[in-house]
């Protein structure tokens with residue numbers, strides 16, 4: 419049992435002063451109370467925040483950041499980027515995946531993400547044949563997460579067709595493909611590995627890649643019960659048009675009609691929605707998984723944030739293609755996109771807070787935790803003293819020595835952090851009760867970076 423003390427901590431109702439945080443030997447919050455004296459507790463610092471969940475990641479794509487920013491066609495688009503991405507994906511085996519993911523997870527932790535949802539579809543060998551153990555690539559991600567200490571929500575992804583018309587997978591897509599039975603066996607195998615830092619959910623790659631009957635079989639399999647279910651949806655206009663043509667409805671509209679959308683679901687992107695879809699999605703309590711830096715990078719479009727928040731919608735953030743790995747940048751882009759489009763300021767505020775930074779950080783914590791499964795996303799005590807299992811102790815400390823944060827009280831701290839924090843302000847990070855980042859350094863960053871360098875050097879020889 420360790421007792422910590424912070425001058426200010428972000429508790430479920432917002433900032434509180436003089437907070438004592440008790441963490442038990444199992445890495446769980448036991449008791450959290452404000453307005454107390456330090457009384458011999460270990461001093462944490464001035465500003466303690468819950469760790470941020472990253473609700474959408476394709477880890478392997480981190481190693482191609484910067485390799486798709488040159489014109490390949492007169493009208494480069496999401497679809498031409500996807501060809502570059504597929505070519506790159508073809509070079510990644512289990513060792514490379516582990517090395518890339520571990521480096522990425524170190525960067526995530528240093529930026530303040532303490533949980534990552536891996537939307538994982540790189541299942542088989544590049545030629546499409548399964549590995550001897552069909553979970554080989556999933557296991558590489560689990561190992562990478564364990565090495566770095568980040569919490570992982572693994573979302574093995576069902577991918578079956580190359581488009582709404584049910585066409586077979588292209589050659590480059592073949593390694594993503596599973597039939598439903600094989601997929602359910604993989605889920606079952608991985609579910610057995612769950613522990614305090616590993617949660618296994620499920621993902622349907624997209625309506626393009628999963629036929630309706632397969633979707634039903636997975637949803638009715640009884641394997642998912644309370645597990646999170648993620649799906650890519652309505653990211654591109656082309657997808658909306660194809661869905662209208664072949665299924666007679668827009669993607670979000672179709673999904674709301676044909677699947678039991680509820681708070682277990684995370685709809686990734688949900689960029690292109692009518693007002694009606696926006697309101698109806700918000701009413702389900704599902705999470706809209708927003709990935710603003712990737713959506714900007716790929717030219718996707720802008721999510722209808724104000725209308726969705728007005729309807730009570732839940733949001734979270736993901737770094738997706740990892741063109742950027744920073745919750746600060748995701749949330750800043752989310753707000754700036756809206757400002758540029760509407761020519762107004764201070765869009766993401768709520769009845770609870772007029773601060774954009776506090777609203778966005780708080781909303782993304784809540785929705786990110788919901789999309790991650792069993793993570794709480796809050797610093798709070800164990801109400802159920804009977805179970806003895808409080809929320810997992812994940813937190814981060816901002817660098818209170820940074821000149822930028824001088825003369826900032828809690829009221830404008832998150833606004834300063836999100837809008838002006840370009841140099842990283844995340845100084846220490848704890849996951850599951852253990853320090854993984856201390857004074858801006860991850861506990862194993864040199865070894866992991868050396869292995870990453872070697873790996874990508876080798877890849878660049880082969881691609």
Ligand code: NGQ
Pocket residue numbers: 476500624650653712716738739
């Ligand atoms: C993915 N990424 O699965 O990695 C997708 C591209 C697709 C994003 N949508 C492939 N950002 O959607 O078909």
Ligand code: ZN
Pocket residue numbers: 474476537650686738
């Ligand atoms: Zn994605």
